[in-house]
Amino acid sequence: MVDNGLNRALDDAISQLIANHGGGHDTDYVKHLIVTALGLGQDKTSTLDLKIASSALKEMREAFSMFDPYADRKKVTIFGSARTKKDDPLYLHTQHVAAELAERGWMVVTGAGPGIMEAGMVGAGRDQSIGVSIRLPFEASANPIIAGDGKFVEMRYFFTRKLMLMKDSQAFICMPGGFGTLDETFELLTLMQTGRGAIAPTVLLDLPGDHFWQTMDTFVRNELLPRGLISASDLGLYKVCETTSAAVAEIDNFYRVFHSIRFVGKFLIIRMHKQISETYLHSMQAEFAHLRKQGLFEFCEPTPQEIHTNDNLDKSRFKFEFVRNDLGGLRSLINRINQAD
Known part of the structure; x- marks a missing residue:
């Protein structure tokens, strides 16, 4: 049993530490962070778990700081494959939709890698782009459009990276991609379906005549819906489009009123x-x-x-x-x- 006097002494010490070094902003939450960190030590948490918690908090702080100057700017996140080549029609399709949105005042957020992520930044331009990359041994940290820019942050963990790719955006465009893109897309839909993320216009953008997302939509309607694994209303959480104009209209119309x-x-x-x-x-x-x-x-x-x-x-x-x-x-x-x- 912990002595109440010790608890009071610890509380006073933390309060004094915050008063001297905590910045005076939302001090209750700062205290909770300190108490939780001390609790991890008291719990004899393993070195690996302490490293995960410490690294995650550190890189979230860096990402929050990077995003903060653009809090009042509307942002659209574009997900898609890192493997898409520059001569692939999907690259140009992504570039065009990003350019159209940038012209309407949207900043474009991507994972800062090659392929679709780079195409989105080419379309938006460096000044209208924000990058959140992942450290991988086989992939460059950042594409040349955003490398060295102040609107770029590198993350160690996928879960913290996905948080930052989704948390501050008011619209989403999902281009065709592999496991990573499908993971991002379905997590995004899950967050909206469960109320853990804000409802936002979410476009699954195909090339005209190339039914990547249309095939997924058919699977959802023919397999998930009849089994009662989703509700009919959940189908309204996304829209499959083929043209950039339809994608942009879906986003514009969502914020009409x-x-x-x-x-x-x-x-x-x-x-x-x-x-x-x-x-x-x-x-x-x-x-x-x-x-x-x-x-x-x-x-x-x-x-x-x-x-x-x-x-x-x-x-x-x-x-x-x-x-x-x-x-x-x-x-x-x-x-x-x-x-x-």
């Missing part, structure tokens, strides 16, 4: 670029009743929590008690919101 969501207590708050009419909100009540635990969709003002963090206070919003187990249905609601005049 809809802006973002935030959970506050028992309510889901939907923020919008413009106010929808009372009549339009009423028209959605019955259609999407299955998404509500109880009550109705109700227009609201910014919550105290949003005001405290200055979170999009200029946006129109409505709230409801979300059932939380139908994120595909939430995507359908967003689509309906975006149809408002």
